Amino acid sequence: MRKLLVLLLSIGLLCLVFTPVSWGGKNVIKIGINAPLTGDIPKVGEGTKYAAEMWLEDINKEGGLKVGDKVYKVELVIEDNESKAESAVKANTKLITEDEVLVIVGPQASKQAIPAGEVANNYKTPMISPWSTNPATTKDRPYVFRGCFLDPFQGPVIANFVTKEFGFKKAAVLYDVASDYPKGLAEFFKKAWEDLHGPGSVVAFESFTTKDADFSSQLTKIIKSGAEFLFTPQYYNEVALIVQQAHELGWNKPIVGSDSWGSAELIKLCGKDCYGLFFSTHYASAGAKGKTKEFIDRYKKKYGYVPDDVAALTWDSLGIVKTAIQNCGKITGNIEKDRQCVRDAMAKIKEYKGITGDMTFTEDGDPIKCAVIVKISDKGEFEFYKSVCP
Amino acid sequence: MTFFFQNVVNALQWGSFYALIALGYSMVYGILMLFNFAHGDIFMVGAYIGCGVATVIITLSSSGVIVLPHWLILVLTILISMFLTSFVGMLVERIGYRPLRDAPRASAAITGLMIGIILETGNLLLLGAQRIKFPSLVHSTTYNIGGVFVTNKKIMIVVVSIGLMLALDQFVRRTKYGMAMRAMAFDYVVVPLMGVPINTIASMTFAIGSALAAAAGILFGIAYPVLDPYMGIIVGWKAFVAAILGGRGSILGATLAGFLMGFIEIFVAMVFPSTLRDLIAYSIILLILVFRPHGFFGEPYSARLRL
Numbered sequence: 001m002r003k004l005l006v007l008l009l010s011i012g013l014l015c016l017v018f019t020p021v022s023w024g025g026k027n028v029i030k031i032g033i034n035a036p037l038t039g040d041i042p043k044v045g046e047g048t049k050y051a052a053e054m055w056l057e058d059i060n061k062e063g064g065l066k067v068g069d070k071v072y073k074v075e076l077v078i079e080d081n082e083s084k085a086e087s088a089v090k091a092n093t094k095l096i097t098e099d100e101v102l103v104i105v106g107p108q109a110s111k112q113a114i115p116a117g118e119v120a121n122n123y124k125t126p127m128i129s130p131w132s133t134n135p136a137t138t139k140d141r142p143y144v145f146r147g148c149f150l151d152p153f154q155g156p157v158i159a160n161f162v163t164k165e166f167g168f169k170k171a172a173v174l175y176d177v178a179s180d181y182p183k184g185l186a187e188f189f190k191k192a193w194e195d196l197h198g199p200g201s202v203v204a205f206e207s208f209t210t211k212d213a214d215f216s217s218q219l220t221k222i223i224k225s226g227a228e229f230l231f232t233p234q235y236y237n238e239v240a241l242i243v244q245q246a247h248e249l250g251w252n253k254p255i256v257g258s259d260s261w262g263s264a265e266l267i268k269l270c271g272k273d274c275y276g277l278f279f280s281t282h283y284a285s286a287g288a289k290g291k292t293k294e295f296i297d298r299y300k301k302k303y304g305y306v307p308d309d310v311a312a313l314t315w316d317s318l319g320i321v322k323t324a325i326q327n328c329g330k331i332t333g334n335i336e337k338d339r340q341c342v343r344d345a346m347a348k349i350k351e352y353k354g355i356t357g358d359m360t361f362t363e364d365g366d367p368i369k370c371a372v373i374v375k376i377s378d379k380g381e382f383e384f385y386k387s388v389c390p
Numbered sequence: 391m392t393f394f395f396q397n398v399v400n401a402l403q404w405g406s407f408y409a410l411i412a413l414g415y416s417m418v419y420g421i422l423m424l425f426n427f428a429h430g431d432i433f434m435v436g437a438y439i440g441c442g443v444a445t446v447i448i449t450l451s452s453s454g455v456i457v458l459p460h461w462l463i464l465v466l467t468i469l470i471s472m473f474l475t476s477f478v479g480m481l482v483e484r485i486g487y488r489p490l491r492d493a494p495r496a497s498a499a500i501t502g503l504m505i506g507i508i509l510e511t512g513n514l515l516l517l518g519a520q521r522i523k524f525p526s527l528v529h530s531t532t533y534n535i536g537g538v539f540v541t542n543k544k545i546m547i548v549v550v551s552i553g554l555m556l557a558l559d560q561f562v563r564r565t566k567y568g569m570a571m572r573a574m575a576f577d578y579v580v581v582p583l584m585g586v587p588i589n590t591i592a593s594m595t596f597a598i599g600s601a602l603a604a605a606a607g608i609l610f611g612i613a614y615p616v617l618d619p620y621m622g623i624i625v626g627w628k629a630f631v632a633a634i635l636g637g638r639g640s641i642l643g644a645t646l647a648g649f650l651m652g653f654i655e656i657f658v659a660m661v662f663p664s665t666l667r668d669l670i671a672y673s674i675i676l677l678i679l680v681f682r683p684h685g686f687f688g689e690p691y692s693a694r695l696r697l
Contacts, residue, residue: 269523271523
């Protein structure tokens with residue numbers, strides 16, 4: 001009797017597990033979103049989710065996504081990667097094998113996008129990371145794409161900008177050695193700076209590990225090194241601590257950052273300490289025009305704050321996904337075939353006009369686009385300062 | 391030379407946190423022979439409670455309900471949060487540890503880890519994953535003393551921590567309850583037979599440890615004003631190391647070891663590349679433990695009846 005009960009229960013459970021898949025039917029296109037909803041950078045996850053939901057709204061308004069002559073319903077499967085590499089891998093595996101999504105958008109940070117890209121590539125599922133700037137994400141992975149510029153481009157952009165703008169010769173770098181994005185960018189910046197000013201011109205190259213809160217000894221070293229400015233390619237939560245501690249230790253020279261600064265949270269956490277600082281990023285919200293402004297206004301009206309670069313890049317990436325699916329021309333219902341078709345279509349896109357600028361794609365699936373230097377104004381707004389194109 | 395003294399100042403501040411948190415570990419371990427692995431998370435809860443209390447008091451004060459001077463807001467925040475967090479500590483003891491008092495020590499340690507996870511994820515559910523900015527209780531002023539930069543925050547943090555440690559020391563040494571705690575630490579099988587109420591003392595130990603963690607949490611929030619639900623994990627682990635390094639149940643030991651760890655971390659980063667900081671710092675501590683397995687002020691277990 002008991003055995004029978006157990007058997008019945010497990011059959012019931014199995015049914016529960018498998019029904020959503022069979023419910024999916026053939027007229028639905030599933031798109032997976034792999035985002036850091038919790039963990040170190042929740043604001044990034046929130047921006048991703050909101051942008052994706054707004055995009056879905058547009059699709060639904062048209063009644064669905066038109067591929068060839070058939071209209072499909074679009075469904076988003078949003079998975080939280082907790083801002084951890086291993087969870088991002090798990091989320092991708094789940095999206096691909098259990099939810100059977102056609103395309104994955106995300107993960108955002110390179111720390112998660114690099115290992116997760118491996119999974120997507122192995123399962124031959126197209127994936128596009130909107131925000132991951134580390135080259136390793138897409139390198140030698142035909143199924144992995146991205147929606148932003150790369151760190152080997154961003155590093156020199158910042159080095160050139162500081163050289164031209166301030167005429168400095170000695171740089172200091174402070175970065176998280178345990179995270180792919182800051183580590184990669186710190187090294188690219190160092191190389192670019194030393195190419196410009198000769199070896200030894202990066203006078204302090206200091207690091208810490210994720211979750212550290214006290215940077216006093218590194219900053220004391222940096223101050224002693226005689227550097228003329230500090231470059232710190234960190235995420236917004238650490239930037240607030242670094243900038244404040246640097247000021248308390250008597251540092252009053254410029255601090256320059258990278259695209260990971262550009263979150264709506266930065267000013268909330270950092271306050272006046274961050275006013276007047278510069279960073280390079282994908283787009284500037286203040287002073288935007290055309291489609292970009294439309295997006296910003298809509299997002300602001302709906303969610304109550306100005307979207308950061310992640311939201312804009314996610315929007316563009318989803319646009320690229322949409323174009324790829326439509327260019328593919330036909331959804332057969334055989335998920336493997338369809339994935340291959342979408343990946344081929346995505347690789348063939350040569351030009352895309354997005355809200356973060358016009359992009360053209362290279363062989364590796366990387367876009368070539370302009371970077372923007374943003375100045376944090378005295379009101380705490382991200383103001384457009386300069387555009388730097390490759 | 392200013393470089394050296396600047397790092398001394400940095401290390402004093404950083405060591406204060408380790409010392410305050412290590413005291414909580416050390417007291418519980420000394421008296422109940424229990425690793426309270428939830429302590430780092432109680433520190434986190436303390437910081438959040440402090441954040442809430444501070445926000446309420448500041449709002450009341452600025453809206454003119456009761457106008458308070460700045461220093462009083464700070465003192466009230468610390469005291470009220472310590473009071474509230476001590477109940478969290480007592481609750482943890484009541485729910486998580488008292489039912490397991492006769493269970494194997496490993497079970498109790500695991501309970502601590504689980505309570506820690508419950509506190510972290512509970513906070514995540516309650517407040518969301520968003521970082522919270524700790525309200526600025528102290529208006530930061532930087533003093534330049536011959537090239538060494540000291541802020542009023544740093545001075546305040548070191549002074550308040552040392553004050554709390556001295557107060558704890560006096561309490562344990564001079565009061566009846568303190569004596570009961572010391573007796574219990576000496577032997578917790580026989581001493582309850584002499585009429586010392588073990589449950590009261592256990593609750594009190596947790597309450598005091600948690601109150602100190604709350605104070606550490608607020609000071610941490612003042613120095614590093616970005617709070618997140620996982621902020622207690624690493625600091626908690628390292629403070630645990632300090633508690634062991636100081637010797638079982640030794641207040642002086644935990645304090646000194648906490649500051650020593652602050653100094654080792656800061657000075658290793660000063661001399662060596664900062665990438666190697668934790669590697670070298672914790673190798674040094676491992677080496678100290680190899681030569682002093684019972685910590686600075688601990689005694690060998692063989693002197694005691696129980697394991």
